[in-house]
Amino acid sequence: MEAYSHDEVADGGYAVMPEAVVKPASAREISAIMKLADRERIPVTPRGAGSGLSCGAVPLYGGIVLSVERMNRIVEIDVRNMTITVEAGVVTNHINEVLEEYGLFYAGYPMSLETCFIGGNVAENAGGGKAVKYGVTGRYVQGLEAVLPDGAIVRIGGKRVKDVTGYNLLGLLVGSEGTLAVFTEVTLKLTALPKHKVTLLVLFPTVDEAIDAVPALMTETGVVPTAIEFMDRLSVQTACRYLNEHFPYEEAGAMLIIEIDGSGEEEVEAQYDAVGQVCLDRGALEVYVADNFTTSERVWRVRRNIAEAFKVSNPVQSLEDIVVPFAQIPQLIRVIEDLSRRHGLLIPSYGHAGDGNLHATPVKPAGMSLEEWEALLPRLLRELYAATAELGGTISGEHGIGSKRKAYMPLVLSPELLSLMKRVKDAFDPHHILNPGKIFP
Amino acid sequence: MEAYSHDEVADGGYAVMPEAVVKPASAREISAIMKLADRERIPVTPRGAGSGLSCGAVPLYGGIVLSVERMNRIVEIDVRNMTITVEAGVVTNHINEVLEEYGLFYAGYPMSLETCFIGGNVAENAGGGKAVKYGVTGRYVQGLEAVLPDGAIVRIGGKRVKDVTGYNLLGLLVGSEGTLAVFTEVTLKLTALPKHKVTLLVLFPTVDEAIDAVPALMTETGVVPTAIEFMDRLSVQTACRYLNEHFPYEEAGAMLIIEIDGSGEEEVEAQYDAVGQVCLDRGALEVYVADNFTTSERVWRVRRNIAEAFKVSNPVQSLEDIVVPFAQIPQLIRVIEDLSRRHGLLIPSYGHAGDGNLHATPVKPAGMSLEEWEALLPRLLRELYAATAELGGTISGEHGIGSKRKAYMPLVLSPELLSLMKRVKDAFDPHHILNPGKIFP
Structure with a gap:
């Protein structure tokens, strides 16, 4: 079960062992698991490929890790409607492999596309390398089959490109980090493959x-x-x-x-x-x-x-995901350079500049003890996040909050918004069994 | 107050007189109104230009109509970030007029753009004439200032193009038909004006x-x-x-x-x-x-x-807004032709074929009494909607549910989804004072 205790966050301190790992093969099996868990108040943490970068798939309170790895079928390619329907455990890159012969493509392009699952992309509203022109995952999610915390199997949206029938639950579920529902099937809007x-x-x-x-x-x-x-x-x-x-x-x-x-x-x-x-x-x-x-x-x-590469060469580091209005990127770089100088450490930076989204990565200097680093990092991040917010930005552009960033949420969200989000959580999951301990400080 | 008792739905039977019309000039004034209304349990119905087509702005239970018509300032054009921030009462077409000199444009294009307000477009997630390529209103809403039912003024999102800090409240508010919050300011993502x-x-x-x-x-x-x-x-x-x-x-x-x-x-x-x-x-x-x-x-x-033109020539009619996966449009047309033949009435059709969204418009035949028409229409709509759902479609692509279509919601949404939407409503508006009687059957 060790493999299911962490995601791709470098710091092993975030890992938590599950008490059980289940690998269901269908929405019906997931429904049965959720009904049991809801009745017995067992935490359930949905998991895609484990390629996340915010500890979103870590079972913070133990309980069940629910992996969708066996649910990897391409359900339907509808060329005339330009949609594909896949199970949540399909590797993102595989979608474009099967589409190539039809002259169609799915425009999502997370950097981990060779390993990550589409279900995880939807849960995190993954961004990536084509978002300047094509937007992020959410723009392409037209339909979802999902299991609610009480075990109900619901279908939201479908192959239609427009839909204002009631609240936009689709938009709400995308990026909800596995805290509102378990996704089982995703219908994606496709684009003509650029020549x-x-x-x-x-x-x-x-x-x-x-x-x-x-x-x-x-x-x-x-x-x-x-x-x-x-x-x-x-x-x-x-x-x-x-x-x-x-x-x-x-x-x-x-x-x-x-x-x-x-x-x-x-x-x-x-x-x-x-x-x-x-x-x-x-x-x-x-x-x-x-x-x-x-x-x-x-x-x-x-x-x-x-x-x-950074994880291998500098295992003690913190991969960040700050985002600002893109014209503020030069100012953000000055902030990072200043922090680097003042705290005497390297903060290499890279990322999606066209989206204003920078993966600044503070790295522990060779001469610094682990204790010093662990005392410094939260202070450093607090400064970095506050300056990012000053520039009209926020603490995560595409990696999510998970448990890694939850303590910093009050820096960027007002108490009213946090409380509203908690009430939305309660509306979906009154017993807080689905991925507890995430997002909220 | 008569002017505030209806929107653009042809059937005068849907009109309800407000008990008061207020025209606040700022978020703070709206906050004060909401606090009073929340305390005294007075229904508040937010209103844009009244160009809606689902009775969304009709004060179904009387109370206060809150018109944003005085809030029509262009707050800021940020050319380098390609955003514009406007108050909710700005006429949609005006946005592109002021942007032209900057070589930028807002890609929303509702058919009523010469009269409708951007706040109403956001509330309905308006579609329109450029959606095949550019998508609907929601794709361009990057930031909102809004007043919650309890009077709290919140700012969600901003000028950043990516943001996964907590739940996607922005996506949830877009298309919520004035039932979750009153929008006061909108920040829109702009596009380079195509040459x-x-x-x-x-x-x-x-x-x-x-x-x-x-x-x-x-x-x-x-x-x-x-x-x-x-x-x-x-x-x-x-x-x-x-x-x-x-x-x-x-x-x-x-x-x-x-x-x-x-x-x-x-x-x-x-x-x-x-x-x-x-x-x-x-x-x-x-x-x-x-x-x-x-x-x-x-x-x-x-x-x-x-x-x-139809409203003038055939005032007794029902402008519909059905949507199907776009490749199913030919089948939908056969359904409409069949209904027209069987019930002996004209159903002219037009609309956004590229989105699968058809404005089929059943028209009362000259020889039919109003009583017969009123008995026939719900039966006809039920048949039309059921056939639309059969084809993977739904009852509204862009006009919304309002009070006009709420009785038909169970045809296209499962009891689980309706109940989930109601719990979301409760999370925002526990006393049900904001636009009561809409969306839910």
Whole structure:
């Protein structure tokens, strides 16, 4: 059961052993489990692939871990309605593999897409690498089959693209971190597969120049790239070393990965020309164009592996997920640099700059004891979060609150909103058996 | 107060006189009103422009009508973050007027945009004429200031594009029909104004051919048009007569309006060529291309005025808002034709075919008494709704439930979901003072 005691959060201190792990194969089996648990008041923690980054799938009060790993069927591909219906335990990347022959794709792209489950993506409202243009998971969830805490199996939404029949429970369940219902089946809206796609790798001398280019390249060109990812020098170096990959990063203090897609080759070309020019105007050293799958995949592989590389090279760290209005990203970087200087530690940063979402990662300095680190980190985070809130931001853009960030919720949510959210929780789960101890401080 | 006793629903039988109409100018004033109403248990019905189509703004139990008409300030345009913040009483079309000089636009486009308020659009999660490509109102609501039933003023979200800090209250409030909170300020995500736009008016000999072309023109070309609007012959004739407009509709049994936009002229041209060709392959008589504002506006004006034209020419009618998965639109049309034949009445149909959302409008035959009509209509609607549900659809795509459709909710929502929605209502409004009598049967 050890494997079910934690997710991908580096700090082992967050792990809690389950008392039982169950692997149901259907909504009916989950319904039976929930009825028993509700009657006997046993905590149930739903679990996807365990690739979460907020301890959302950790059974904080023991009880049952309910893994959907056996529920991995593609239920239906409806080409004419441009939807796919899958069970919650399907690996996200598998969805696009099965869709390719139909010229369709699902636009969600979490960095962990090769391992994470779609059910977990829905539970966390996962963001990822295509959100600048395509938005996050929630935009594509048209239908859900779910089991409520009392065991009722409900179907919400379906294949229709519009629906205002009563409250938007679909929108409420997306991102509810397994605290309101267990998802069993998801119906996703699909998009026509873009025929052309180009990845730019843009090198900047410093972080400031890279970050300043981010809002500019959108507002000055009118182009909405699929992705605008930011990586500072340390992030690139660490991931390259981990992958034994070589990037032309010697002189570069920071890099942007910019992806542009569209239906016409010339359209995409005109767009990346315009975007590349803005980057050069803003001080870029070089704009590399990756217009084939292999080169593009090399670039993205580095980006996708940063978190894992840091975990291996600096196991004592805290992967953060702060988000600000995207034009405030340069100010946020100054805040991080200032914190880094004042507290004498490295805070490498990377992430979804086009969404204003930065994975700043404070790392324990080699000379600092674990006790000192554990005393420092909450203070540091409190400062970081308060400054983020000042800039109109919040403490999580896509990883969720789980148990990792719950103590900080009052920094960004008023008592009225927290109390409202608690009443919503009560409305779904009056006995608090579903994923207890998460979200709320 | 008579003007505040109804919305745009044709049937005067739904009107209820308020006991008082208040026109606050700020969130603080609304807070004071709500505190009083909550203490004294006085029903409060929030009201936008009164352009709704489900009696959502009708004060079913009397009490206070709270009109936001004086709250019509543009609070802030943030060009670098691509957001606009407006008060709830701003006319939707005004938003794009003030944005034009910045090369930005708000992608919501309800048919009543010249009169409706943005606050009402948020309350109903309004759809409209650009939803095929751009989605509905909810996709653009990034922040809300709202007053809860107990008078608390809350701010939810803001200018950040991603946020998973606790439950998605924003998503829950959008489309809640004024039953959970009073909206005072809205922050909307903006989009770069597309540089090129073309409107196609496509004539088909019959309804069947027009409707069959709808899913095909998307799936066969991979193009996502901004709009795919459908109008049958009767709808076009009625609107043209009302506007004293002339359309080349003599031979046409039905028409599609297809709008395509993009950043490049050639891209848009290639797309409308491909789409036009699919229409011709599917039996279109003619494809007219309107590539300038004046001609395009002539076409759209006819479409926007259908509802009003029917109200004038056939005041005894029921404007419906059914929605199905869009590939099921041809089957839905057969259902409507069959109902029309069996019950001996006209059911002209028009609407957002690209979203699967049809405004079928049963009209009282000239020879039928009002008593007969009132006995027939609920039976007819029950049949129509049941068939819609059969096809994977529901009873409202964008107009909402209000009091007009609440009796039919059990046809499309299970007892478990209805009960869950009621508990959510209780969580926000334990004394049921906010817009009582709506949504729930």
